Amino acid sequence: MKIKTNKEEILNSLQVAQYFIASGSTLPLLSNILFEADGDFLNLTATDMDISAKIKCKVENIKEEGKTTIPRKIIALIKEFEDGADITIESDKNDNINLKCKKSNYKMPGLPAEDFPALQLDDKKLESVKISQSLLKEILDNIQYAALKDTSKRNLNGVFMKFEGNKIEAVATDAHRLAYYKAETKSPVKGKLDYIVPLKTINEVSRVLNPGDENEITLNFYEKVIEFIFPNMEIVSRVIDENYPNYSQVIPKDFNMKALIKKEELAASIRRAAVISSDKSKIVLFKFENNKLFINVSTADEGEAFEEIDITYEGEPIEVSYNAVYIMDFLKANESENIEIKLISSMNPGVMKAEGKENLTYVIMPIRK
Numbered sequence: 001m002k003i004k005t006n007k008e009e010i011l012n013s014l015q016v017a018q019y020f021i022a023s024g025s026t027l028p029l030l031s032n033i034l035f036e037a038d039g040d041f042l043n044l045t046a047t048d049m050d051i052s053a054k055i056k057c058k059v060e061n062i063k064e065e066g067k068t069t070i071p072r073k074i075i076a077l078i079k080e081f082e083d084g085a086d087i088t089i090e091s092d093k094n095d096n097i098n099l100k101c102k103k104s105n106y107k108m109p110g111l112p113a114e115d116f117p118a119l120q121l122d123d124k125k126l127e128s129v130k131i132s133q134s135l136l137k138e139i140l141d142n143i144q145y146a147a148l149k150d151t152s153k154r155n156l157n158g159v160f161m162k163f164e165g166n167k168i169e170a171v172a173t174d175a176h177r178l179a180y181y182k183a184e185t186k187s188p189v190k191g192k193l194d195y196i197v198p199l200k201t202i203n204e205v206s207r208v209l210n211p212g213d214e215n216e217i218t219l220n221f222y223e224k225v226i227e228f229i230f231p232n233m234e235i236v237s238r239v240i241d242e243n244y245p246n247y248s249q250v251i252p253k254d255f256n257m258k259a260l261i262k263k264e265e266l267a268a269s270i271r272r273a274a275v276i277s278s279d280k281s282k283i284v285l286f287k288f289e290n291n292k293l294f295i296n297v298s299t300a301d302e303g304e305a306f307e308e309i310d311i312t313y314e315g316e317p318i319e320v321s322y323n324a325v326y327i328m329d330f331l332k333a334n335e336s337e338n339i340e341i342k343l344i345s346s347m348n349p350g351v352m353k354a355e356g357k358e359n360l361t362y363v364i365m366p367i368r369k
Contacts, residue, residue, distance in 0.1 A: 001037045001066030002090040005059040007081050013044050013057040014075045019204050021072050022048035032069035034116045037062045051201050051237040052119040067113035068095045119236050122222035130187040130216040137209035139170050142360050143179035145329045147172035147199045155242035159202045162194040171247045177326045178363040193221055196240035255342040257315030263339045267331045269307040273297040274324045276305040282324040283367050289317035320346040321367040330362045
């Protein structure tokens with residue numbers, strides 16, 4: 001294999017590929033990137049065996065077709081070349097890599113492409129859905145923060161996605177809060193499909209989605225694998241083969257109290273008050289009364305914080321405690337001017353809604369002292 005390219009041309013694709021390289025793997029090949037020079041394109045593939053990405057990269061000149069695998073350190077090396085620099089990458093029959101840039105010449109050992117582990121698709125594709133990049137990013141960015149960050153409960157370490165007709169439901173929860181988004185696509189599925197997509201996959205897919213792009217990508221569904229097809233990229237991921245909790249019964253339907261609050265005022269007040277809270281406990285007390293929200297944080301070692309915000313409030317006075325981090329996660333994910341909080345009692349889950357986002361519901365459990 002021998003290709004000629006410039007720094008920006010290949011670096012952009014390599015920087016996307018690096019997010020899919022296995023970290024801390026004992027298998028050396030998983031620390032490499034598969035280079036395949038074919039026709040007018042260079043295909044770059046990286047995987048950790050749970051998720052893989054194949055990126056199509058247009059390069060200046062493919063002088064010799066072929067394939068090899070190259071260590072991830074090539075990314076750091078190419079970064080250090082000056083902008084616009086021409087780069088030649090060549091491999092011999094023993095997968096020895098030679099990289100040249102002006103007067104610089106680097107050699108490193110590669111590994112055979114034939115041994116590179118591929119994440120195989122199931123034989124039978126069950127269904128396909130087309131969805132705009134902007135809509136999918138809107139869905140994922142509005143819920144993924146609520147998923148469990150570790151694998152202690154594997155079925156919660158991902159986003160549940162349900163497709164029925166032209167309707168999509170997406171849910172993330174860590175058992176303390178739940179984010180739910182519903183939407184519609186232009187291309188309906190014939191039956192009903194649901195998958196738990198691992199959080200790592202959700203994060204990487206969201207990273208490459210363009211928020212302003214109305215062009216559609218394709219989601220292909222297999223029995224235990226999901227595939228995301230972009231114009232110049234394919235992402236394949238295993239799904240979590242476990243049952244997801246019955247989220248619909250967790251979302252309250254009727255409320256006794258309702259508050260409308262300026263988002264930035266609420267966020268600023270919580271940020272200030274959270275300085276007083278301890279690292280272990282981020283408890284913040286909300287008191288709603290007479291079109292006022294009183295925010296209180298009190299710890300034996302750190303002191304006490306008190307904030308007051310003017311709000312629009314309907315209902316009886318109520319005090320309820322929440323984890324400040326969970327509140328802030330929702331506020332950070334939304335650009336709406338106003339936030340609505342709906343309550344049943346101090347013991348029941350509360351619901352947060354962002355103005356202008358009727359499709360999004362955020363359920364948060366109170367902290368019972």
